Amino acid sequence: MSSTRPTINDVAARAGVSKSLVSLAIRGSDRVSDESREAILRAADELGYRPNAAARSLADRRSRTIGVLLHDLHNPVFAQVLDGVQEIVRSHGYRTMLVTGHGDSQRERAELAALLDFQVEGLILISHRLDPALARQAARECPVVIVMRHDITGRGISTVCADDVRAGREAVEQLVSLGHSRIAHVSGGENRVAADREQGYREAMAEAGLSEHVLVEAGDFTEAGGRVAAARLLERDPGITGLVVANDLSALGAVVAAQEADRSVPSDLSIVGFDGMSLAALGSLTLTTMAQPLEEMGREAAERVFRRIDSPGARITHDQVVSSWLPRGTTAPAPG
Amino acid sequence: MSSTRPTINDVAARAGVSKSLVSLAIRGSDRVSDESREAILRAADELGYRPNAAARSLADRRSRTIGVLLHDLHNPVFAQVLDGVQEIVRSHGYRTMLVTGHGDSQRERAELAALLDFQVEGLILISHRLDPALARQAARECPVVIVMRHDITGRGISTVCADDVRAGREAVEQLVSLGHSRIAHVSGGENRVAADREQGYREAMAEAGLSEHVLVEAGDFTEAGGRVAAARLLERDPGITGLVVANDLSALGAVVAAQEADRSVPSDLSIVGFDGMSLAALGSLTLTTMAQPLEEMGREAAERVFRRIDSPGARITHDQVVSSWLPRGTTAPAPG
C-alpha cells in the first residue's frame, strides 16, 4: 500500500510543473501563481498526496518536534502537565513526541536516545526518578527543561518546579492549625521531590514544637506504597491524627489503609496529599492536597523550550511555581 | 549545537573506512571485521555520533513506528491499554508514536494526518468518539486496529473489543442477584460503547421482569457527567437501590452524587461501573466494576497490527475479549 504512495514528483508530473513549485505551493508560499497553485493542489488532492515527514525533516534539518519524557501515564498528574505542554507546543506549530521510562533508567536512556535520534529540537523531562546524567547528556544536544526536579542542574538545563520544602511545611502547618499534633509522614522514596517534602514536614514539626511526634515511613509515590506505609504508621503509633503523604496517589492508598485500620477519615484521621491530581477530587472522599499548578507548569516548561529554540543564546532559567493548600474532604479538626 | 552534529561520513572519515561500512557496523552486522568494527564504534563514540532517524527511515522506507491515537490521557483506562500496546511494540523493535484527539474530530483528523505523514506502519485507534470516516481513510494507507469500538468496520480495519451488551447485562444480573430491582442507568453519551452497555442494561432489566423500573439518564463518560446524571436519577426516583454507570470514571462521579444526596454506598445504594480502571480500586471506596482486560486488549491490538505488517495479505480480524464481574466496595445486597 504505502509502497506506491505518491510523492512530490507524482504531483509535479500530474500538475505539469516542477517539483520545487509543488514544494512551495504545498507549504502555501505566495510566490506561486494562482493558476499553478490550483493545479498543484488539485493534483495533490486527486493523488491523495501526503508529504513525507521524514524527508521533510531531513531536508529541512529541523524536526519541528519537542520530545517529552514522562515517568509514566498512570499517574494522571503527568497527563495534566502534558496538557499544558501540548497547548504551547501546538500553538508554535510543533508536535510533541511522548515517551515513558517508568523510572527505569535503562529504559529512560533508550527512550531519550530515540528522541534525540529523531532530532527533537527541545526536550521536556517530567520524571521524579530521572537519572541526572541522562539529562546532562541530552542537554548537550538540545535545550532541556526539567519539570518538578530542581536538583538536576547543569549546562543547558532549565527547571520548572514548585517549592516542595515550603509545600511540605505548609501541609503540616495547616494540620497544626486544625489542632493536630501527632502528625506522621509517608515519604515518597529516593528522589528529591520526596526528600524536599519530607524536609518541609520535619522543619514544620520542629518549629511547631512537635519534634517528638515526628514519625516517617517510606512509600514510593504509588498507591500501593502509600497504603502499606500508612498501615505501618498507624500500627506503630495508633495515636496519630494527621497524615502528610508525599503525593496524591499514595495518599489515596493511605485512605484505604486508614479504613482497613478502622480509622474514619477525616473524623479520626486527617490525610493530606501533594500534587492536585484532578482525579483525587472524586470518589467518595475528595482528597485534601497541596496543589501544584500542573497545567501551568507544563505551559511554562514548553515556553522555556521555545524561548531557547528561538534564541539559542537565551539564558537558562529556574522557575518556581507556588503550591497551594486545597482543603477538601480528608481533613478536619483534630478529634477530641 | 545540532548544527554540527556528526554524521555517518564523519565517523567513516575518522575510522578510515567507507560510510557503508559504518552503516553496517552501527547496525551490528556481522559482515564487518572485528578490527573495522572496533575502529568504527570508537570513532562514533568519540564523535558522539547518533544516527539520524529521519534519514534512516527515508532511506529504509520504513519508520518502524506504530501510531496510537488515544482519546485522552486523563482516563487512566487508556494508559492501561497503552501499556499492553507498548509491550508488544517494543518487543518487535518498533516505537510507538502517541497522539490524543480529545474526541474533537478536527483534532483527531490533524493528529492522524501527522502520524501518516510520518509513515507509521500501523495504526491503533483507541477513542470512543472516533469519527469512522477518519478510520476508513487511514486504513487505506496502513493497517488499522480499532480498540473498544466494534461498530467501525471497513476495508483494512480490525477490531478488538469487549462484548459490551453482554457486560451491560451482567452488571444488571449481578445486582439482581444481590436482591436489587430498582436499578437505574447512567449512560455514556453518543457512542457505540455506551449504547451497547445501555442496551445490555435494558435487555437484562426486561428479562428480569423489571421493565417498569428502567430509568436512564445520559452521562458522557466523564466524572462530572456521571455525577450530574446520577444526581438527577436519585431525584427522579429516590427509591433506586442500584446504579449501573456506563464507565468507571463516571461511576466515581456517581459515588460523589450519592453521598451528596445522603445515600450511603453500598448500604443504601449499590454502584457498578465498567472498564476496570486501576485507580478505581483505590480511594475510600473501591469501585465494583465490569472489568475489561485492558492490557490484554492493548497487546492483542498490537499483535494484530504486526501480523498484518508482516504478512500484508493477513485477514482482517474482529476479536472479542470478555469482561468480568469484579465485586468490590460499592455493591452490597439490596437494603431491607
Place this chain on the structure above:
DNA sequence: GTGAAAGCGCTAACAG
C-alpha cells in the same frame, strides 16, 4: 514565477 541541480544523512545493491 518557475525549473534545474545539489544536497540532507542514511541504506542498499553491486562490484571487487
Place this chain on the structure above:
DNA sequence: CTGTTAGCGCTTTCAC
C-alpha cells in the same frame, strides 16, 4: 570483508 554508486522524498539556492 569493503568501497562505490544510487537513490529515499523533500527543500533550497540560483539562474532563467
